[in-house]
Amino acid sequence: EPEVTQTPSHQVTQMGQEVILRCVPISNHLYFYWYRQILGQKVEFLVSFYNNEISEKSEIFDDQFSVERPDGSNFTLKIRSTKLEDSAMYFCASMTYMNTEAFFGQGTRLTVV
Amino acid sequence: GDSVTQMEGPVTLSEEAFLTINCTYTATGYPSLFWYVQYPGEGLQLLLKATKADDKGSNKGFEATYRKETTSFHLEKGSVQVSDSAVYFCALSPTGFQKLVFGTGTRLLVSP
Numbered sequence: 456e457p458e459v460t461q462t463p464s465h466q467v468t469q470m471g472q473e474v475i476l477r478c479v480p481i482s483n484h485l486y487f488y489w490y491r492q493i494l495g496q497k498v499e500f501l502v503s504f505y506n507n508e509i510s511e512k513s514e515i516f517d518d519q520f521s522v523e524r525p526d527g528s529n530f531t532l533k534i535r536s537t538k539l540e541d542s543a544m545y546f547c548a549s550m551t552y553m554n555t556e557a558f559f560g561q562g563t564r565l566t567v568v
Numbered sequence: 569g570d571s572v573t574q575m576e577g578p579v580t581l582s583e584e585a586f587l588t589i590n591c592t593y594t595a596t597g598y599p600s601l602f603w604y605v606q607y608p609g610e611g612l613q614l615l616l617k618a619t620k621a622d623d624k625g626s627n628k629g630f631e632a633t634y635r636k637e638t639t640s641f642h643l644e645k646g647s648v649q650v651s652d653s654a655v656y657f658c659a660l661s662p663t664g665f666q667k668l669v670f671g672t673g674t675r676l677l678v679s680p
Contacts, residue, residue, distance in 0.1 A: 459611065486666055497572075498612075498657060498670035511667060546612065553666050559604075559612035 457481040461547050461560035468537055468567055476532045476563045478547030486550040487530045488557065489522065491515075491543040498546065504530065537567045570595040570662050574671035577655075581648055581678050589643040589656055589674045591632075597663035601625075601634050601641040604657040606673070612657065615643075648678045 460479045468474050480487050489501040502512040504522055521533045530549075534541055544564050548557040575590040593601065603615040603625070616625030621636035630645045641658060658671040 461611075488667065490668070490670075495672075497672045498659075498668075500667040500669065503666050505666075548612075550666070556614045556617075557668060561609065561611040 457558075459547055459549055459558050459560035461545075461563050463563060464561065465564045466566070468565070470539060470567055471536050474534050474537055474565065476534075476545050476547075476565070478530045478532075478560055479528055480530055480547065480549030481558055482528070484549035484551050484558070486510075486553065487522075487524065488548040488550075489532045490546045490548065490559075492546070492562075493540075493543045501532070534565075537565075539567050541565060542567045570599065570660060570669045572658050572660055572669055572671035574656075574658050574674050577673075577675040579674060579676050581676070583650055583678055583680050584647045585678075587643070587645040587648045587652075587676065589658075589676070591641045591643065591658035591671060593639050593641065593658075593660050595639075595660055595662055595669075599660040599662050601632070602659040602661070602668065603630070603632055603641070603643050604659060604670075606655045606657065608654070615656070648676070650678045650680055652676060653678045 462477045487504040492498045502516045503510045519535045523531050544562045546562045547560040550557045571594045600619045602617045604612040605615045616627045618625040618634035624633045632643045655673045655675045657673045659668045
């Protein structure tokens with residue numbers, strides 16, 4: 456069964472360092488997302504991506520964040536200079552058409568020390 | 569803004585007990601409503617959904633009814649199994665948007 460895969464499963468980084476979280480969405484999907492969940496809090500929407508551009512982003516998604524689909528298969532989230540408060544579980548998701556089921560990856564746990 | 573409120577966990581039940589996990593929402597317009605489940609070590613999986621008032625979503629013995637008058641979408645199952653132990657997330661998709669707005673999740677622990 457097709458699935459969304461995320462790597463790495465756990466990343467530890469020092470404050471101020473850049474990190475790139477990687478996702479491989481399901482191959483025929485058109486809409487791509489990043490969400491995050493700080494421990495004990497809600498799963499929060501970060502950004503949606505369609506047709507090679509950002510279609511919507513939340514207030515959390517500031518200039519420190521960027522997304523790319525560099526090669527037609529990977530979908531990456533970059534955090535330029537990590538802060539302690541970026542520590543969270545980051546989920547990637549993809550969807551075929553708007554308002555159909557979103558398929559989620561298993562998540563990357565980011566720990567900033 | 570749009571929001572989802574879920575009952576706090578963990579919810580601890582014995583096998584074959586009846587399950588209810590409460591979910592209420594605040595939204596303008598007519599959102600779609602979802603329950604996602606996360607088993608240990610796995611991603612979020614869609615459990616069921618309802619796209620309009622009075623719709624009932626169902627899957628794997630779980631049910632939830634979209635109640636516009638009480639802005640609720642409570643998850644129920646008549647007889648839980650140990651394999652149902654997971655974290656359950658209630659979510660909504662605002663009218664005309666692709667994104668999901670999630671609740672905090674409720675952990676369910678089922679003992680034999």
